[in-house]
Amino acid sequence: MSARKIAYKVLMDIEINKNYSNISLNSHLDKEKIDDRDRGLVTELVYGVIENKRYIDYMINKLSKIKVRKMQHSVKTILRMGVYQIVFLDRVADYAAINESVNMMKKIDKKSSSFVNAILRNVSRQKEEIFKIKEDTSDNIAIKYSYEKWIVDRLIEEHGKEKTKKIIKALDEKPKLYIRINKSKAYRHESYEDMLEFIISNLSADQIVAKKVDGFDEALEVENFKNIEKNIMFRKGYISIQDISSMLVAKVLNPKEGSKVLDVCAAPGGKSTHIAEIMNNTGEVVSQDIYDHKIKLIDGYAKRLGLKNIRSEKSDATVLNEDYVEKFDYVLSDVPCSGIGIVRRKPEIKYKSEEDVNNLPDIQMNILKNASSYVKSGGTLIYSTCTIFKEENIDVIKNFLEENKNFTLESIQNIDINKETLDEGYINIYPYENNMDGFFICKMKKI
Ligand SMILES: C[S@@+](CC[C@H](N)C(=O)[O-])C[C@H]1O[C@@H](n2cnc3c(N)ncnc32)[C@H](O)[C@@H]1O
Numbered sequence: 001m002s003a004r005k006i007a008y009k010v011l012m013d014i015e016i017n018k019n020y021s022n023i024s025l026n027s028h029l030d031k032e033k034i035d036d037r038d039r040g041l042v043t044e045l046v047y048g049v050i051e052n053k054r055y056i057d058y059m060i061n062k063l064s065k066i067k068v069r070k071m072q073h074s075v076k077t078i079l080r081m082g083v084y085q086i087v088f089l090d091r092v093a094d095y096a097a098i099n100e101s102v103n104m105m106k107k108i109d110k111k112s113s114s115f116v117n118a119i120l121r122n123v124s125r126q127k128e129e130i131f132k133i134k135e136d137t138s139d140n141i142a143i144k145y146s147y148e149k150w151i152v153d154r155l156i157e158e159h160g161k162e163k164t165k166k167i168i169k170a171l172d173e174k175p176k177l178y179i180r181i182n183k184s185k186a187y188r189h190e191s192y193e194d195m196l197e198f199i200i201s202n203l204s205a206d207q208i209v210a211k212k213v214d215g216f217d218e219a220l221e222v223e224n225f226k227n228i229e230k231n232i233m234f235r236k237g238y239i240s241i242q243d244i245s246s247m248l249v250a251k252v253l254n255p256k257e258g259s260k261v262l263d264v265c266a267a268p269g270g271k272s273t274h275i276a277e278i279m280n281n282t283g284e285v286v287s288q289d290i291y292d293h294k295i296k297l298i299d300g301y302a303k304r305l306g307l308k309n310i311r312s313e314k315s316d317a318t319v320l321n322e323d324y325v326e327k328f329d330y331v332l333s334d335v336p337c338s339g340i341g342i343v344r345r346k347p348e349i350k351y352k353s354e355e356d357v358n359n360l361p362d363i364q365m366n367i368l369k370n371a372s373s374y375v376k377s378g379g380t381l382i383y384s385t386c387t388i389f390k391e392e393n394i395d396v397i398k399n400f401l402e403e404n405k406n407f408t409l410e411s412i413q414n415i416d417i418n419k420e421t422l423d424e425g426y427i428n429i430y431p432y433e434n435n436m437d438g439f440f441i442c443k444m445k446k447i
Helices: 003-017 021-031 036-051 053-063 073-088 094-108 110-131 138-144 149-171 183-188 192-205 244-253 270-278 292-305 347-351 354-358 360-373 394-403 420-424
Strands: 177-181 209-213 216-223 239-241 260-263 284-289 310-314 328-334 375-385 407-409 426-429 439-446
Touching (some): 003 036, 003 094, 021 036, 036 073, 036 347, 053 073, 053 110, 053 347, 073 094, 073 110, 094 110, 138 149, 177 192, 177 244, 183 192, 183 270, 192 209, 192 216, 239 270, 244 270, 244 328, 244 375, 244 439, 260 270, 270 310, 270 328, 284 292, 292 310, 328 360, 360 375, 394 407, 394 439, 420 426
Parallel strands (some): 260 328, 284 310
Antiparallel strands (some): 177 216, 177 239, 407 439
16 A cells, blocks of 8 residues: 555544544554655654644635535545645655645545645645744644644743743654663673663664763663664663653652552553663552553563563552552652643644543542552652643642642652752653653652
């Protein structure tokens, strides 16, 4: 199957079945035997269309009497792909984008092909004019960067217009790719440094460039990393893919070897496995999630890394588990959130409705309260999100501390990043800071 046809199928799957882009893309790519160049084009088309969907629809609506929301899924998907190639992809000639789109439309629904042809020819002719949009109002910012307007409004309300533009521009950039080194495998080598050299030289044999990252001794920034799942270092459990913001969570938790840790929202297991690696395969990490199929992801993750100190179990974090009260040295609540800090990796987050996120602070508070019950006296409670909305972050913490006087914020000591609020026990990371994912991490102690 051609790259464009695969991209079309993935986009239709996301549009109709509301599947996640990364999951749908990977499952379609796994089924097709295509070379790296075509894989690149499929990925570019899928993410390019999702990332720019509102802006593309705005351009189509300027030229079409039938508005996008009234079009059949197949027609609007082919138009979106065509416009993306014409307006955003320099390496594809306009005539090629138009011909490919019209031919694809002919095979799916012949009578719509002349409509697609007419719109795309107009887009090609008038792209300079229809592309222009001033970044003055929240409406226009929302169209230009393809967000639901309420997200831009809320960001402006919390951060002001200039900081919002900075955040949104940073979220529009290509994310950096980081890998986490599995420290628990260092015993197989003379030293950790020795293992690091072993990993870097293995990666470079595959033309993957790896650089050390200041302040993160377990992280490497990598370039040109394709087919990660097939990489030998990945398969042998030496490395995992994780952003450094996400790595910060386990670093802030900073568990001692032999501890008992509970992670109440653990799937797919990125932070649980990092914690288990830091504990060097000692103690116990209990990794919970509400979904059966996600528990399997945690198990697979831990198995690949050779971690024996993780036990997964299905559990609903909004319901108190009496058996676990005051049983853990550390409890992590990495709660479900709006995800605005990771739009670069999951662009469909830009189209979440306000109703989808408005009840999150109540759920987050409920999970945090239950999580706090499981902490032993003198133990540590961590709350984290991958969003930058205050009401899911510091506001939840303020309410929690107001109602739970047996917890205090604890100064974060062991982190080598420049953040003013470390002493106050929490960190806000904005996406314009060193291209990191937007995150919130808070450390509390049970008195
Ligand atoms: C932010 S993600 C966790 C990411 C994970 N900590 C990691 O680093 O890989 C939030 C997780 O919470 C889970 N979740 C949502 N509601 C839950 C609930 N009521 N109880 C337990 N888990 C829940 C979701 O399935 C999702 O896997």
